[in-house]
Amino acid sequence: MVPTRLALEPRKxxxxxxxxxxxxxxxxxxxxxxxxxxVDDGGTIVAMxxxxxxxxxxxxxxxxxxxxxxRHVDLVECGEGQFFFPGFIDTHVHxxxxxxxxxxxxxxxxxWLEKYTFPLESSLADLAKARxxxxxxxxxxxxxxxxxxxxxxxxxxxxxxxxxDLCLSLGQRxxxxxxxxxxxELRPRHYGDESAESFLHNTQESIxxxxxxxxxxxxxxxxxxxxxxxxxxxEGMKGLSAIHRREHLPIQTHVSENKGEIQLVADMYPESxxxxxVYDDHGLLTPKTILxxxxxxxxxxxxxxxxxxxxVSHCPCSNSSLxxxxxxxxxxxxxxxxxxxxxxxxGGYSPSMLEAARQAxxxxxHLAMRTEDQALREKTKLTVEEALYLATxxxxxxxxLDDKVGGFEVGKQLDAQxxxxxxxxxxGSRVGEDEDGHVDAGNVDVFxxxxxxxxxxxxxxxxxxxNTKKVWVKGRxxxxxx
Amino acid sequence: MVPTRLALEPRKxxxxxxxxxxxxxxxxxxxxxxxxxxVDDGGTIVAMxxxxxxxxxxxxxxxxxxxxxxRHVDLVECGEGQFFFPGFIDTHVHxxxxxxxxxxxxxxxxxWLEKYTFPLESSLADLAKARxxxxxxxxxxxxxxxxxxxxxxxxxxxxxxxxxDLCLSLGQRxxxxxxxxxxxELRPRHYGDESAESFLHNTQESIxxxxxxxxxxxxxxxxxxxxxxxxxxxEGMKGLSAIHRREHLPIQTHVSENKGEIQLVADMYPESxxxxxVYDDHGLLTPKTILxxxxxxxxxxxxxxxxxxxxVSHCPCSNSSLxxxxxxxxxxxxxxxxxxxxxxxxGGYSPSMLEAARQAxxxxxHLAMRTEDQALREKTKLTVEEALYLATxxxxxxxxLDDKVGGFEVGKQLDAQxxxxxxxxxxGSRVGEDEDGHVDAGNVDVFxxxxxxxxxxxxxxxxxxxNTKKVWVKGRxxxxxx
Numbered sequence: 001m002v003p004t005r006l007a008l009e010p011r012k013x014x015x016x017x018x019x020x021x022x023x024x025x026x027x028x029x030x031x032x033x034x035x036x037x038x039v040d041d042g043g044t045i046v047a048m049x050x051x052x053x054x055x056x057x058x059x060x061x062x063x064x065x066x067x068x069x070x071r072h073v074d075l076v077e078c079g080e081g082q083f084f085f086p087g088f089i090d091t092h093v094h095x096x097x098x099x100x101x102x103x104x105x106x107x108x109x110x111x112w113l114e115k116y117t118f119p120l121e122s123s124l125a126d127l128a129k130a131r132x133x134x135x136x137x138x139x140x141x142x143x144x145x146x147x148x149x150x151x152x153x154x155x156x157x158x159x160x161x162x163x164x165d166l167c168l169s170l171g172q173r174x175x176x177x178x179x180x181x182x183x184x185e186l187r188p189r190h191y192g193d194e195s196a197e198s199f200l201h202n203t204q205e206s207i208x209x210x211x212x213x214x215x216x217x218x219x220x221x222x223x224x225x226x227x228x229x230x231x232x233x234x235e236g237m238k239g240l241s242a243i244h245r246r247e248h249l250p251i252q253t254h255v256s257e258n259k260g261e262i263q264l265v266a267d268m269y270p271e272s273x274x275x276x277x278v279y280d281d282h283g284l285l286t287p288k289t290i291l292x293x294x295x296x297x298x299x300x301x302x303x304x305x306x307x308x309x310x311x312v313s314h315c316p317c318s319n320s321s322l323x324x325x326x327x328x329x330x331x332x333x334x335x336x337x338x339x340x341x342x343x344x345x346x347g348g349y350s351p352s353m354l355e356a357a358r359q360a361x362x363x364x365x366h367l368a369m370r371t372e373d374q375a376l377r378e379k380t381k382l383t384v385e386e387a388l389y390l391a392t393x394x395x396x397x398x399x400x401l402d403d404k405v406g407g408f409e410v411g412k413q414l415d416a417q418x419x420x421x422x423x424x425x426x427x428g429s430r431v432g433e434d435e436d437g438h439v440d441a442g443n444v445d446v447f448x449x450x451x452x453x454x455x456x457x458x459x460x461x462x463x464x465x466x467n468t469k470k471v472w473v474k475g476r477x478x479x480x481x482x
Numbered sequence: 483m484v485p486t487r488l489a490l491e492p493r494k495x496x497x498x499x500x501x502x503x504x505x506x507x508x509x510x511x512x513x514x515x516x517x518x519x520x521v522d523d524g525g526t527i528v529a530m531x532x533x534x535x536x537x538x539x540x541x542x543x544x545x546x547x548x549x550x551x552x553r554h555v556d557l558v559e560c561g562e563g564q565f566f567f568p569g570f571i572d573t574h575v576h577x578x579x580x581x582x583x584x585x586x587x588x589x590x591x592x593x594w595l596e597k598y599t600f601p602l603e604s605s606l607a608d609l610a611k612a613r614x615x616x617x618x619x620x621x622x623x624x625x626x627x628x629x630x631x632x633x634x635x636x637x638x639x640x641x642x643x644x645x646x647d648l649c650l651s652l653g654q655r656x657x658x659x660x661x662x663x664x665x666x667e668l669r670p671r672h673y674g675d676e677s678a679e680s681f682l683h684n685t686q687e688s689i690x691x692x693x694x695x696x697x698x699x700x701x702x703x704x705x706x707x708x709x710x711x712x713x714x715x716x717e718g719m720k721g722l723s724a725i726h727r728r729e730h731l732p733i734q735t736h737v738s739e740n741k742g743e744i745q746l747v748a749d750m751y752p753e754s755x756x757x758x759x760v761y762d763d764h765g766l767l768t769p770k771t772i773l774x775x776x777x778x779x780x781x782x783x784x785x786x787x788x789x790x791x792x793x794v795s796h797c798p799c800s801n802s803s804l805x806x807x808x809x810x811x812x813x814x815x816x817x818x819x820x821x822x823x824x825x826x827x828x829g830g831y832s833p834s835m836l837e838a839a840r841q842a843x844x845x846x847x848h849l850a851m852r853t854e855d856q857a858l859r860e861k862t863k864l865t866v867e868e869a870l871y872l873a874t875x876x877x878x879x880x881x882x883l884d885d886k887v888g889g890f891e892v893g894k895q896l897d898a899q900x901x902x903x904x905x906x907x908x909x910g911s912r913v914g915e916d917e918d919g920h921v922d923a924g925n926v927d928v929f930x931x932x933x934x935x936x937x938x939x940x941x942x943x944x945x946x947x948x949n950t951k952k953v954w955v956k957g958r959x960x961x962x963x964x
Binding site: 133458 | 588610831832841907
């Protein structure tokens, strides 16, 4: 049913040659020049040559190592100003809200849900509409270099299954969550689960469907998705916890995004000591749990989240747009919490993880402005390197994928993007401009004297999908542009 | 010397037909559908038809009114999802710093100047380098729909004159300021004016040059540019004030961007009561003065600026990037100060005024987070409409151009852009995609059910230069893309 132009390429042996950039640690990028990476037809990196004299030598080295011949491999070579980078990992995104990206007015979380979000989500029970929205969303995310996404769909099972189908056919690695919400207080009349039974039953239906289309969860995995505590009954949450224990599925939800929401949770769950404890009391705070936002968590909650090894998805675009607050990334790291980055569309206005990374650095600077303590100010700011770590390896760790994706190492799968920056010529025009001055090179202008660190900073701050020339997931080319 | 492809089109009679959107007030956009605007060969809007049955009727009406015939006019019609919007007015941008866009690390104002800015600026005494940088910068700004820019060049006169030449030949309306800085404390050894005499002499040379190339200042105007108080001697500033009184030229400088800078000014000018008063004491606070930043001004300074009818350029990208602070736009409006928007490249990382407008709304939300007073929080937030006002009519008022540009009215000149948003088809693909899925339509996806307000919000939050299909300055087409 998906247009043929979206069909995936067949599996191929592939050798990538050139400069590879990825996170060495939270604070450091590694630049691997004159290197080559050999990827087998299952998408696994089977050989990597580095420290060679030039790209050709590196290529020859991996070919010798693999025994492959030139004829049998698809060779991808970096051009000038290009480099390979790990695919982005969006740890929190509502695919169903894509048509509302940028539409939020002056709203804050609870009125935003009611005014913008629930009406759109409920309308996707219309499968034709869902197909339009989900296809546009997944393709758009791929074009931004998002190779893995943790999606919230809607309450509707067929539409959620359709999202899973589309991710599979478009080749994106995805966690697809049917949204669970059975408390009447916080849902519109005709949207949501009518009971804890349907809450759990529909979740299991959606899990069963994904098991059918991708039995080993190689590309698509179900994810248990209690919307957030205020919209879930105790019975429903306990049921999800039981499914988690039985099937070891990951869990995604929201925590402490907004002060009104926190008060609501305190009123609804007076027996729990805090918002995070509500989840803990229902068996949902696990090492496979990813909590979006965590803007206002207390020290006690942070300790609990850390002890449970639950993860946090930081969503700066959303937190700024909905005036939710400024999450304390450095502080959470110091509490031992692993953090990834989320676009949180459409609380966040953009499907771009590069935009999310950019806003992570800016939001950290707004947070830094809250103190006059110069040392704390300096510490609070996130660097370019840290933002890109959050968008790649950080996200991989949050989603339990760090053995599979997030960097270029033998044994990992190739989830990557080829990045090209625009090069300015001596007359001020761009390399590649046609006679009308057109070139699809985006807004990053490299003048030639920049260091690699500076090029990456330019990409972070002025880059967009035009710089993402090719995207591979599990070794397959799933997006390309000229 | 400029590549021929950059040459301006000849002057033409032109009729624009379709939907026109501009600010009706600070808080309201006006949508004028089925309208037509007739522009004479001098770039002036000579007729406008609105409230017609359809675009054709509007076109016929302006043709009747002008007496022009179809044969003699260049007709520009909006396609589906397109509209005309006033060109953006960047009230504060350092053309010379363009190559550093996105490069600022964790620096703040004073160390940023020393580490990144002065070395780059001083290197532009090399005219070949200046040509490369300025050409790329002006073309890039035009591509983002910036029809007017208030540029800071460098201290160097020939390079500043080259910037003026390039703006003229590329067709951008510009204020071109030679940067004045004669205090040794805050400049590198080999960059800056050696004395107050050279400070003033070089300024006058640059003014004389612009008078020669554009005698009526029709497109290019000189602007007196004392860098900021800490880098200017009293004598230099007084001399600029005398030039201002004699020649009625506008003035641009910086005020209260950073707390360290404010302290420096207090130490250097103990006799003045405040940073703003330093300028006032030197005769530089005038109705034609535009002050960048004004992040930390006191109530007394705001009153003074308001009384002097000086203007403020709000630069949110820069203020966030350099951790300077969050300027209080609503509060300054309430003090009666007129405000425009500036990219402040490369303190700001982007030449895009759409990005500046987007960051204005986000920064206002970070500012709102500082208070728990719900009414004040609500008030502090800027709307989409207000951000776009700042980027157009607000900027026009700041630069004394409000009788000429900023909106679509008879008598004004046509400084405008044609905006096109991407339209999603039922199968989730984009209108205009070729068989490989390529289309140069940018990141705004319109699904078809959005209101006009929602379309504009989508443009603000996800738009980029790809949505700016054509740009006119003074009636001339100065940029187009497919």
